[in-house]
Amino acid sequence: xxxLTQSPGTLSLSPGExxxxxxxxxxxxxxxxxxxxxxxxxQAPRLLIYGASSRATGIPDRFSxxxxxxxxxxxxxxxxxxxxxxxxxHQYGSSNTFGQGTRLEI
Amino acid sequence: QVQLVQSGxxxxxxGASVKISCEASGYTFTxxxxxxxxxxxxxxxxxxxxxxxxxxxxxxxxxxxxxxxITRDTxxxxxxxxxxxxxxxxxxxxxxxxxxxxxxxxxxGTLVTxxx
Numbered sequence: 001x002x003x004l005t006q007s008p009g010t011l012s013l014s015p016g017e018x019x020x021x022x023x024x025x026x027x028x029x030x031x032x033x034x035x036x037x038x039x040x041x042x043q044a045p046r047l048l049i050y051g052a053s054s055r056a057t058g059i060p061d062r063f064s065x066x067x068x069x070x071x072x073x074x075x076x077x078x079x080x081x082x083x084x085x086x087x088x089x090h091q092y093g094s095s096n097t098f099g100q101g102t103r104l105e106i
Numbered sequence: 107q108v109q110l111v112q113s114g115x116x117x118x119x120x121g122a123s124v125k126i127s128c129e130a131s132g133y134t135f136t137x138x139x140x141x142x143x144x145x146x147x148x149x150x151x152x153x154x155x156x157x158x159x160x161x162x163x164x165x166x167x168x169x170x171x172x173x174x175x176i177t178r179d180t181x182x183x184x185x186x187x188x189x190x191x192x193x194x195x196x197x198x199x200x201x202x203x204x205x206x207x208x209x210x211x212x213x214x215g216t217l218v219t220x221x222x
Binding site: 046051095098099101 | 141150151152208212214215
C-alpha cells in the first residue's frame, strides 16, 4: 500500500499570505493519479486538484498543484478567509490512499 | 448540478450490519462509478470500495474485503454500501463519492455509531 505523508501537520498563516503544503509518497506515484481535496468542519471533502496539477471545475486559480514521483505540492498563492480548512492528498494509481491531512489555520 | 444525497445517521450494536444509500442526480448514473470512503473521528479518509454503476463490477479495499458489499439500483440512480460484523472501530462518517478514479463530488456523509 502506498502511504502518503503530509507536512506540516498544521500551518498557521494570515489572509493574503502564500501557503505551501507538501505530500510525500512511500513509492513513486504517477502524477496523473494524485489529487488534493479541501475539507471544512462538518462538510464533505471537495476536489481541488487532480492529475497533480489540473484544477477541478470552479476552483479559483489561486490554487495550484505540482510535483512528480514521490513529492507533490499544493500551493495557495494568496489566502482568502474561506481557504482555512484541512487539506488531503489522495493517490489513485495503486488502489486509493489518502494523506493524514494538513490543517491550515489563521 | 450533481447531487449525492445519503441516508440518515445510524446507531448499531456490535456484530450488526448497516446499509447506507446514496441517491444521485444531475448526471447519467450509469456512466460513472461510485466510491465509498469513511472517516473515523480524528482519522484520515479511508477508501472502502467502488462500483461501476453501469455494469455493477466492484473493487474493494483488502482491509474490508469480505465485510463490505457495494451494490446499485440503476432504476433509482442509487448506490448502496453494506458493512457487516460491525465493531466499535467502525464508528465513522461514511461518504459516497462520484468518479471512476478521482472523487469529483461527494455526498453529505452518514454518521454510523457502533455501540453496545
